[in-house]
Amino acid sequence: xxKYIIALLIFSYSLINAQTxxxxxxxxxxxxxxxxxxxxxxxxxxxxxxxxxxxxVRRNRNKTFxxxxxxxxxxxxxxETLEKPSKNNSRRSFSRFRSSKSIVYVDMKxxxxxxxxxxxxxxxxxxxxLPNYQWKITKExxxxxxxxxxxxxxxxxxxxxxxxxxxxxxxxxxxPQIPVGSGxxxxxxxxxxxxxxxxxxxLFLAKEITVTNQPVKKIMPPGKxxxxxxxxxxxxxxxxxxKMREMRxxxxxxxxxxxx
Numbered sequence: 001x002x003k004y005i006i007a008l009l010i011f012s013y014s015l016i017n018a019q020t021x022x023x024x025x026x027x028x029x030x031x032x033x034x035x036x037x038x039x040x041x042x043x044x045x046x047x048x049x050x051x052x053x054x055x056x057v058r059r060n061r062n063k064t065f066x067x068x069x070x071x072x073x074x075x076x077x078x079x080e081t082l083e084k085p086s087k088n089n090s091r092r093s094f095s096r097f098r099s100s101k102s103i104v105y106v107d108m109k110x111x112x113x114x115x116x117x118x119x120x121x122x123x124x125x126x127x128x129x130l131p132n133y134q135w136k137i138t139k140e141x142x143x144x145x146x147x148x149x150x151x152x153x154x155x156x157x158x159x160x161x162x163x164x165x166x167x168x169x170x171x172x173x174x175x176p177q178i179p180v181g182s183g184x185x186x187x188x189x190x191x192x193x194x195x196x197x198x199x200x201x202x203l204f205l206a207k208e209i210t211v212t213n214q215p216v217k218k219i220m221p222p223g224k225x226x227x228x229x230x231x232x233x234x235x236x237x238x239x240x241x242x243k244m245r246e247m248r249x250x251x252x253x254x255x256x257x258x259x260x
Contacts, residue, residue, distance in 0.1 A: 021215040024067040024193070025079075025208040026184050031201045065204070068217040069106075069182040075219045076104040076185055104185055105221040106130065113186055116222035117233065120240050123225035126233050131156065133170060135190055142173065144195045144206070149173035152190055156199060159234070171198040178209070 064079040103116040115126040133154030140151040154170040172183065174192040183194030184204040195206040228236070 017213065019070075019213050019215065021068060021070050021212055021217065021219075022178065022180070022182075022193070023208075023210045023212075023216070024069075024206050026065045026067060026204045027062075027207050028065060028184075028202070028204050029062045031198075031203050065184060067182065067184060068219055069180060070215070070219065071180055072107065072109045073219045074106045074108070074182045074188075075217070076106070078102070103222045105219070106182070106186065106188065107221075108181055108188065114221040115186075116225055118225075119233075119237055124233055124236070125222065125225035125227045126230050127227060128230040130189070131186060133187070133189060135172070137190075144173060144175070145209075147175040147177050147195060147209075149175050149195050150192070159238075168200050172196070 065076060066079055067074060067076045069075070102118070105114045107113065111130045113126075113128060113130055117124045117126055133156060135152045135154045138151045138153060142149055142151075150173065152172045152174060154172065155167045156170055157165050158168055160166055170187070172187065172190060172194045173196040174183070174190040174194045176192040178193040179191060180193055181188045181190050183190070184197055187194055187197055187199075187204075193206075193209075194204075197204040
């Protein structure tokens with residue numbers, strides 16, 4: 001398998017030049033599991049209004065993203081759509097709390113990234129080194145569209161709700177036929193473009209790929225927001241979420257006291 005990948009890489013790389021630019025359209029969705037379905041059923045019985053709100057938020061999580069990249073750099077961003085206005089103020093504020101628009105610029109040569117992130121109506125510019133997912137390429141392969149895809153397994157450290165750091169498995173299907181180590185968000189570093197990616201319940205799937213020798217998109221790092229490292233942003237976000245939870249807890253307590 002490794003000899004085949006190397007041969008395919010050499011052949012594919014000889015077909016591209018410095019001006020070559022790819023555009024990939026990724027479909028993102030949140031995969032339902034038996035555990036998540038049970039939680040939703042329980043919530044539906046206990047708090048129907050919250051369950052409906054959660055269902056609406058989950059539907060909005062099925063999004064489309066665009067990835068533009070060349071041999072050295074890439075930019076990944078959500079495809080903008082017009083959202084229907086909501087008459088429910090709590091739902092609107094909840095959606096604003098949960099969703100955060102971002103632009104991710106990756107310099108594959110320097111192994112660094114710049115991410116423009118909006119959180120709680122504040123703009124941040126996260127600058128840091130690319131994470132190392134410690135990929136292991138397997139012997140498994142499958143066809144995705146017209147491309148041969150090979151399975152790779154990696155790991156990502158995340159912080160759970162209890163504040164514990166846990167390692168999550170990542171499954172990526174990449175194609176050596178496009179020999180550039182790019183992919184959705186910050187995922188990359190493989191000897192080919194990631195066409196399909198699974199991480200926990202997150203799923204990215206490439207739906208459309210186009211290539212041109214006359215670039216249609218300027219791949220430039222974003223420049224709006226307060227400059228922070230990823231660790232600093234994670235700490236800021238953690239404090240904001242904790243504050244939001246305390247506000248909700250206080251609100252529920254006041255409502256309970258008024259009913260007495």
